[in-house]
Amino acid sequence: MIRKSLAIAAVAGMALSMANAAEARDQIRIVGSSTVFPFSTAVAEQFGKTTKFKTPVVESTGSGGGLKLFCAGIGAQHPDMTNASRRIKKSEVERCAKNGVADVVEIKVGYDGIVMANSKASPQMKISRQQIFMALAKDVPAGEGKLIPNPNKTWKDVDPSLPDVKIEVLGPPPTSGTRDAFAELAMEGGCKKIGWIKAMKKTDKKKYKAICHSIREDGAYVEAGENDVLIVRKLEANPKAFGVFGYSFLDQNADKIQGSLIDGKAPTFEAISDGSYAVSRPLYFYVKKAHVGSIPGMKEFVAEFTADKAFGPDGYLTDKGLIPMGDAERTKFREDGANLRNNIDL
Amino acid sequence: MTDAATTMNGNTGGGLTTRNSGEAVRKSLKRRYAAEKRFQMYGILAIFFAICMLGLLFTTIIGKAVPAFTQTMINLEVTLYPQDIDPDGTRDPQVLSRANYRTIIRQAFFDLFPDVTSRRDKRQLFEMISPGAVFEIRDQVLKNPDLIGERVTIQMPLSDDIDQLNKGQIDRNLPEAERRVKDKQIAWFERLENRGLVETVFNTTFFTAGDSREPELAGIRGAAMGSLFTMLVTLLVSFPLAVSAAIYLEEFAPVNKWTQTIEVNINNLAAVPSIVFGLLGLAVFINFFGMPRSAPVVGGLVLALMTLPTIIIAARSALKSVPPSIREAAYGLGASPLQVITHHVLPLAMPGILTGTIIGMAQALGETAPLLMIGMVAFIVDIPQGPLDPSTVLPVQIYIWADSPERAFVERTSAAICVLLAFLVFMNVSAVFLRKRFERKW
Numbered sequence: 001m002i003r004k005s006l007a008i009a010a011v012a013g014m015a016l017s018m019a020n021a022a023e024a025r026d027q028i029r030i031v032g033s034s035t036v037f038p039f040s041t042a043v044a045e046q047f048g049k050t051t052k053f054k055t056p057v058v059e060s061t062g063s064g065g066g067l068k069l070f071c072a073g074i075g076a077q078h079p080d081m082t083n084a085s086r087r088i089k090k091s092e093v094e095r096c097a098k099n100g101v102a103d104v105v106e107i108k109v110g111y112d113g114i115v116m117a118n119s120k121a122s123p124q125m126k127i128s129r130q131q132i133f134m135a136l137a138k139d140v141p142a143g144e145g146k147l148i149p150n151p152n153k154t155w156k157d158v159d160p161s162l163p164d165v166k167i168e169v170l171g172p173p174p175t176s177g178t179r180d181a182f183a184e185l186a187m188e189g190g191c192k193k194i195g196w197i198k199a200m201k202k203t204d205k206k207k208y209k210a211i212c213h214s215i216r217e218d219g220a221y222v223e224a225g226e227n228d229v230l231i232v233r234k235l236e237a238n239p240k241a242f243g244v245f246g247y248s249f250l251d252q253n254a255d256k257i258q259g260s261l262i263d264g265k266a267p268t269f270e271a272i273s274d275g276s277y278a279v280s281r282p283l284y285f286y287v288k289k290a291h292v293g294s295i296p297g298m299k300e301f302v303a304e305f306t307a308d309k310a311f312g313p314d315g316y317l318t319d320k321g322l323i324p325m326g327d328a329e330r331t332k333f334r335e336d337g338a339n340l341r342n343n344i345d346l
Numbered sequence: 347m348t349d350a351a352t353t354m355n356g357n358t359g360g361g362l363t364t365r366n367s368g369e370a371v372r373k374s375l376k377r378r379y380a381a382e383k384r385f386q387m388y389g390i391l392a393i394f395f396a397i398c399m400l401g402l403l404f405t406t407i408i409g410k411a412v413p414a415f416t417q418t419m420i421n422l423e424v425t426l427y428p429q430d431i432d433p434d435g436t437r438d439p440q441v442l443s444r445a446n447y448r449t450i451i452r453q454a455f456f457d458l459f460p461d462v463t464s465r466r467d468k469r470q471l472f473e474m475i476s477p478g479a480v481f482e483i484r485d486q487v488l489k490n491p492d493l494i495g496e497r498v499t500i501q502m503p504l505s506d507d508i509d510q511l512n513k514g515q516i517d518r519n520l521p522e523a524e525r526r527v528k529d530k531q532i533a534w535f536e537r538l539e540n541r542g543l544v545e546t547v548f549n550t551t552f553f554t555a556g557d558s559r560e561p562e563l564a565g566i567r568g569a570a571m572g573s574l575f576t577m578l579v580t581l582l583v584s585f586p587l588a589v590s591a592a593i594y595l596e597e598f599a600p601v602n603k604w605t606q607t608i609e610v611n612i613n614n615l616a617a618v619p620s621i622v623f624g625l626l627g628l629a630v631f632i633n634f635f636g637m638p639r640s641a642p643v644v645g646g647l648v649l650a651l652m653t654l655p656t657i658i659i660a661a662r663s664a665l666k667s668v669p670p671s672i673r674e675a676a677y678g679l680g681a682s683p684l685q686v687i688t689h690h691v692l693p694l695a696m697p698g699i700l701t702g703t704i705i706g707m708a709q710a711l712g713e714t715a716p717l718l719m720i721g722m723v724a725f726i727v728d729i730p731q732g733p734l735d736p737s738t739v740l741p742v743q744i745y746i747w748a749d750s751p752e753r754a755f756v757e758r759t760s761a762a763i764c765v766l767l768a769f770l771v772f773m774n775v776s777a778v779f780l781r782k783r784f785e786r787k788w
Binding site: 041045060316 | 473477481520523524526558560636639724
């Protein structure tokens with residue numbers, strides 16, 4: 001009996017090592033941002049059910065991780081598309097080019113608002129970006145050219161108009177695209193309102209970025225993991241805390257949590273889509289042109305994603321929390337996608 | 347202090363009389379019994395605490411999961427006009443599957459509400475039906491093309507928001523802006539209910555479908571099959587390898603520096619964090635051997651590496667616990683070393699080895715971290731047909747659903763946990779069964 005099972009194992013092991021997937025795939029593979037993941041998967045599912053092609057496999061690897069895989073090379077073992085909750089960086093374009101991935105099509109799919117929210121049991125907060133910076137930065141300016149470790153313990157310490165409540169913000173960790181965007185849009189947005197720091201942007205960009213993007217590590221900002229659902233639950237349990245996450249989670253949980261007004265604007269669908277809500281970012285996906293033709297259905301998938309029934313104002317992606325772009329931008333990216341235009345220009 | 351002294355004296359049988367030492371024992375007896383009682387109490391308390399926690403876990407998970415096993419459906423009467431579905435009358439499945447069933451449903455549904463006219467209202471009204479309704483009709487037509495031209499009642503799912511409303515998860519008393527379902531939709535839903543068109547049925551989709559972005563269409567089948575294939579590969583690779591390694595190390599290998607190093611390393615390997623195995627799998631199986639990403643084969647191999655040390659350690663201690671008299675008796679009757687092992691030692695050690703295997707497999711079943719690296723944390727709709735198809739596994743499915751914004755995924759997350767637990771119970775029960783069969787008393 002043992003001899004038999006050993007023989008089976010040997011055969012199985014051999015069969016496994018022979019299993020070579022270098023042969024062409026018949027299924028699109030997508031990697032990338034966890035923020036774009038819900039939208040990308042919704043399109044993938046729709047695409048799989050309504051066309052003759054197989055349903056694409058979508059992995060959630062994070063924007064940076066996705067671009068790394070995407071740029072690793074050409075061939076069936078590399079993904080065909082990657083999602084990103086930020087634009088591709090110059091270094092990534094170069095990395096892509098070095099590995100033979102020269103032709104990449106960039107498709108912007110829409111916007112995502114980043115909200116700061118708290119439980120409905122507490123009053124709604126009205127805050128400016130500068131106040132967010134003063135509350136959450138690692139070092140805050142004290143007079144011209146001088147930085148001190150953030151001394152603010154309560155929101156009231158930041159500004160007398162804010163409530164007398166301990167600063168406690170739950171947000172994503174540094175690996176998250178949401179955190180990058182929050183740092184860039186909310187923190188830096190507030191930071192550059194301070195004259196001498198703004199002036200530093202030209203003279204010492206590195207230092208400027210370090211001041212504006214560093215979030216305090218003394219316990220006022222709690223890294224709550226990449227799971228936004230968890231943050232929402234924690235807010236329910238702790239009415240004094242605030243959370244930072246994507247708009248779609250606010251939309252789904254509007255009965256329990258409320259978005260804070262930032263610079264006088266509430267995070268609503270309309271305010272994010274017309275750009276008046278300050279903390280919103282574009283979402284993208286990138287298509288590897290070299291794979292079009294060898295992997296079936298890529299052009300059709302791009303067409304499905306950029307159809308008005310998907311990313312348009314009444315499309316099914318808005319129901320998942322995507323904030324659509326204006327007509328002109330949608331038309332531009334739909335055409336870029338259809339013609340596979342090499343449109344990255346950094 | 348004096349007590350202890352006398353007891354000691356009594357024990358050593360020194361100058362004191364036996365009557366005295368008996369007295370001392372009697373005196374301390376009560377205290378010693380009390381200590382034993384206390385010790386038992388601690389044990390019972392610990393078990394009680396563990397049971398309470400387990401009970402709490404099960405009640406919350408099962409309590410949350412229960413709603414996921416039902417789904418709110420609508421019995422909609424639709425007319426399948428031939429000109430909409432199959433204008434040329436070819437009955438070609440290609441044509442049938444691409445027909446515009448959406449219009450048919452819209453028409454039938456709007457006919458129920460003749461008073462809804464504005465475009466905005468119609469949109470809100472149609473949102474109440476799941477996008478999966480289209481596929482429901484399509485499947486019915488494909489299965490039975492004779493339905494074309496008939497007026498039939500087809501049961502189709504309502505959207506997740508309406509489903510949540512029906513299950514009482516959405517509070518109707520909240521202001522309209524704070525809930526996903528609008529006042530008008532509630533009124534329409536109540537009208538449907540009054541006409542007897544709404545039915546809550548057992549959620550078969552949950553057990554037959556793959557993943558979906560729409561909670562009402564999402565199922566656990568894809569992940570369960572993925573787990574099954576992955577575990578199968580893990581078992582086929584790790585069990586024979588681990589058992590042969592254990593037999594060699596325990597029965598044949600000489601004790602020297604080499605075998606000692608190997609032994610230490612096996613023990614260390616058992617403590618390596620699982621993500622490291624994922625990185626290894628990515629580097630070796632995918633990048634070097636060119637195996638497919640997201641496939642249960644690679645997942646199974648990675649998890650097999652992870653479970654190997656667990657099984658080896660368990661198997662070695664099981665082999666060690668077989669009494670030497672058995673071996674000696676077999677040798678005495680003229681059996682060769684291999685015969686001694688395969689005929690006598692291994693069958694006796696089997697229950698212990700199986701227990702170790704099941705522990706290792708149960709660990710592997712719950713792993714997500716190493717699978718992240720090899721692309722099994724992914725959204726996969728198609729149900730895998732074999733270990734080479736892209737698939738995900740149960741714990742990953744739980745993670746993906748737990749991370750989804752839609753409220754209806756909360757109950758599905760719990761339901762998926764129940765399925766994972768059922769898997770575990772099944773594995774444990776089969777282990778107990780196998781153990782009973784192999785068990786031999788001596």
